[in-house]
Amino acid sequence: MAKISLGVTSSVSIYKACEILREFQKEGHEVQVIETKNATALIPPALFNALSGRRTIVELFDDQNAWSVAHVALAKEIGLFVVAPATANILAKFAQGLADDFLSTFYLAVQAPILIAPAMNEAMWIHPQTQDNVRRLRERGVEFVDPAGGYLACGDEGMGRLADPNLIVARGLELLCRGSSLQGKKVLVTAGPTREAMDPVRYLSNRSSGKMGFEIAREARRRGAEVVLVTGPVTIAPPPGIEVVRVVSAAEMKAAVDKRFSKADVTVMAAAVADFTFAAPAVRKIKKEGLKTSLDIVRTPDILKGLGERKRPGQTLVGFAAETNAAAAAARKKIREKNLDLIVANDVSREGIGFDADANQAVLTDRRGRSRKTDVLSKRALAAVIWDAVEGLRGQKK
Numbered sequence: 001m002a003k004i005s006l007g008v009t010s011s012v013s014i015y016k017a018c019e020i021l022r023e024f025q026k027e028g029h030e031v032q033v034i035e036t037k038n039a040t041a042l043i044p045p046a047l048f049n050a051l052s053g054r055r056t057i058v059e060l061f062d063d064q065n066a067w068s069v070a071h072v073a074l075a076k077e078i079g080l081f082v083v084a085p086a087t088a089n090i091l092a093k094f095a096q097g098l099a100d101d102f103l104s105t106f107y108l109a110v111q112a113p114i115l116i117a118p119a120m121n122e123a124m125w126i127h128p129q130t131q132d133n134v135r136r137l138r139e140r141g142v143e144f145v146d147p148a149g150g151y152l153a154c155g156d157e158g159m160g161r162l163a164d165p166n167l168i169v170a171r172g173l174e175l176l177c178r179g180s181s182l183q184g185k186k187v188l189v190t191a192g193p194t195r196e197a198m199d200p201v202r203y204l205s206n207r208s209s210g211k212m213g214f215e216i217a218r219e220a221r222r223r224g225a226e227v228v229l230v231t232g233p234v235t236i237a238p239p240p241g242i243e244v245v246r247v248v249s250a251a252e253m254k255a256a257v258d259k260r261f262s263k264a265d266v267t268v269m270a271a272a273v274a275d276f277t278f279a280a281p282a283v284r285k286i287k288k289e290g291l292k293t294s295l296d297i298v299r300t301p302d303i304l305k306g307l308g309e310r311k312r313p314g315q316t317l318v319g320f321a322a323e324t325n326a327a328a329a330a331a332r333k334k335i336r337e338k339n340l341d342l343i344v345a346n347d348v349s350r351e352g353i354g355f356d357a358d359a360n361q362a363v364l365t366d367r368r369g370r371s372r373k374t375d376v377l378s379k380r381a382l383a384a385v386i387w388d389a390v391e392g393l394r395g396q397k398k
């Protein structure tokens with residue numbers, strides 16, 4: 001049994017929220033309703049109180065909730081947040097991070113999967129501003145059940161009707177499963193760059209921020225896995241609930257990963273391991289006068305390739321490729337050469353995505369040679385897409 005928050009806003013289709021609530025309950029889940037103030041003009045909280053068996057939340061500051069910061073406390077407890085019906089106004093508020101009532105404040109605190117089912121007049125739905133808000137939310141990993149066509153309350157025919165409640169509930173239950181789909185599984189993730197010392201003050205490295213690997217680790221934890229994150233030097237904070245192993249050089253990363261690989265059900269090498277290291281790093285800082293005009297560099301060992309050679313049946317190995325022209329053929333070749341199950345190729349040559357950016361777009365190619373390009377997504381949303389692909393592949397293995 002999970003706890004679900006059902007956000008309800010002031011669309012005429014609000015009556016269908018009662019059915020959605022009931023369906024989730026039939027599946028054995030507890031539902032906490034959150035209404036906006038405008039929604040209470042259509043259906044007063046008393047009806048939702050009676051249906052849910054819990055006091056409906058409307059106000060941000062409420063005596064009953066004074067014991068704690070209620071929106072944060074509730075956000076931590078839930079396995080799914082559904083907003084159905086969602087008005088154009090709430091989409092705009094979520095997209096902007098505007099937090100002026102309980103529901104919009106709650107949205108910012110939620111870590112669980114979020115599912116939104118919009119309902120509004122067709123002109124409002126297709127308005128570029130609304131579509132822009134939807135796109136921004138999708139980029140952040142929010143899932144949607146799009147409105148359907150048909151007769152609208154305003155008398156018009158068109159897109160904008162709340163989707164079938166059964167569809168909304170079915171999608172919600174799928175998202176809820178994500179919360180435990182990796183339960184009992186051990187996951188090893190690498191992230192960040194490595195630093196190869198030239199002397200005690202200088203090093204060779206790359207622009208990786210570690211964000212992608214950290215999001216992959218966070219998503220695995222969220223799905224119930226026991227996660228070890230081996231990370232090179234980064235400035236971002238690790239997600240909660242996972243074991244973090246900090247390394248500096250490619251050699252250290254290899255040692256840390258090799259030690260843990262045999263226990264891992266899934267290993268994701270998201271680190272941007274330096275391809276070269278110095279043949280003989282100096283023990284003391286090299287003086288300018290002593291600097292040579294060329295440096296002796298040697299290849300670092302390919303950690304991923306080594307893992308591919310050791311991989312046992314049942315283990316899943318995911319590699320990354322930092323391509324400047326994401327070529328599926330190159331990905332297929334790497335899958336074979338390194339014995340991978342999945343390769344995530346991202347185009348690091350484009351501004352605003354890939355290295356050091358918050359957004360990413362990738363081509364996922366699996367061991368059967370199937371390739372697909374994702375939309376431009378936040379790294380958090382891309383992490384969920386990658387795990388869906390990994391879980392899909394693991395399902396086929398059985």
Ligand code: CTP
Binds near residue numbers: 269272302321
């Ligand atoms: N990798 C590794 N050990 C290295 C270098 C890379 O394990 N010494 C891993 C990375 O973590 C990543 C994948 O291998 O998962 C990247 O493979 P690579 O062949 O380096 O791909 P590209 O970055 O695309 O490099 P290139 O363009 O040189 O092929």
